Amino acid sequence: MLETLTGQSLGVFIGLTLVLAGSAAMSMGQAIAQTWRPLWQIVPYGLLLGAANRFLSYALFEEELLHVTGFLVCSAILIALAFLAYRIARTNKMVAQYPWLYERAGLFAIREHRGS
Template identity: 75%
Template sequence: MLETLTGQSLAVFIGLTLVLAGAASMSMGRALARTWRPIWQIIPYGVLLGATDRFLSYALFGEELFHVTGFVVISAILILLALMAYQIARTNKMVAQYPWLYERGSPFNVRERRAA
């Protein structure tokens, strides 16, 4: 089922997409958050990273290049990983930069600090 959905074998999906492109995607999300870039910029960068993943799986492992469903699924996975890393990094930055205003609510959000 995974091969029909992504157009990649399981080993290529885990090694190339999740490990290599996933790490690049999370680094991209952290970098965008640390430089106060808007969250919408993750989408075009994630699509480019998904296209790169498709090309590398084609060039290195002989997988199908123009597998539209695979491109969409892989790009969505990479965008979700980047969004997760973006939120965690933005939360860390807000708590570190404005400790008198915010405290960590969860790894993904901040809440206003209550007056003591």
């Protein structure tokens, strides 16, 4: 089932997509948040990272290169990981940079600071 959906074997999916490209996606999301760039920039960078992931699985493991659903599924996973890292990094940055305005309201959210 996973192989038909992603176009990759389970080992390649875990090792290449989740570990290698997933860590790159998390770094990408964190970098976009740290430099105050808008959230929408995750999507084109995530698609480029998905294309690189597809090419590496083709070049290194002889998987199918033009597997459209595999590209879309892997890109969606990478974009979701980048979004997760973006929200965590943006929350940390807002709380650290503006402690008089915001306080943490969980891992992904902030709220206005309630006075002492």
